[in-house]
Amino acid sequence: MDGACGSKRKRGGRPKSKYWNEAGKIGKDMWKCNHCKEKFSGGATRIEEHITGKGNSIRKCSKYPGHEGGHNIIASGSTSPREALHTLNQLRGQ
Numbered sequence: 439m440d441g442a443c444g445s446k447r448k449r450g451g452r453p454k455s456k457y458w459n460e461a462g463k464i465g466k467d468m469w470k471c472n473h474c475k476e477k478f479s480g481g482a483t484r485i486e487e488h489i490t491g492k493g494n495s496i497r498k499c500s501k502y503p504g505h506e507g508g509h510n511i512i513a514s515g516s517t518s519p520r521e522a523l524h525t526l527n528q529l530r531g532q
């Protein structure tokens with residue numbers, strides 16, 4: 439019986455939030471968004487709220503390209519989805 443193997447401690451401290459990829463720390467409790475270059479205070483939770491737009495206390499990022507999956511890729515093209523659908527319907531109707 440080995441009773442000394444009960445300690446499973448993860449090394450490396452706290453896991454770093456993936457949202458630190460979207461912002462850079464510029465001071466104590468301050469960070470700057472990599473996308474809109476605006477400065478905010480708070481931690482990774484605040485970055486998440488800024489990036490995802492889920493928070494009520496922080497403005498949603500206006501430049502973050504990852505909103506709503508691939509939606510923006512279509513919307514940023516020269517042809518809007520609505521226009522494309524309209525064209526498609528016209529083609530079908532002929």
Ligand SMILES: [Zn+2]
Nearest residue numbers: 471473474499
């Ligand atoms: Zn931003």
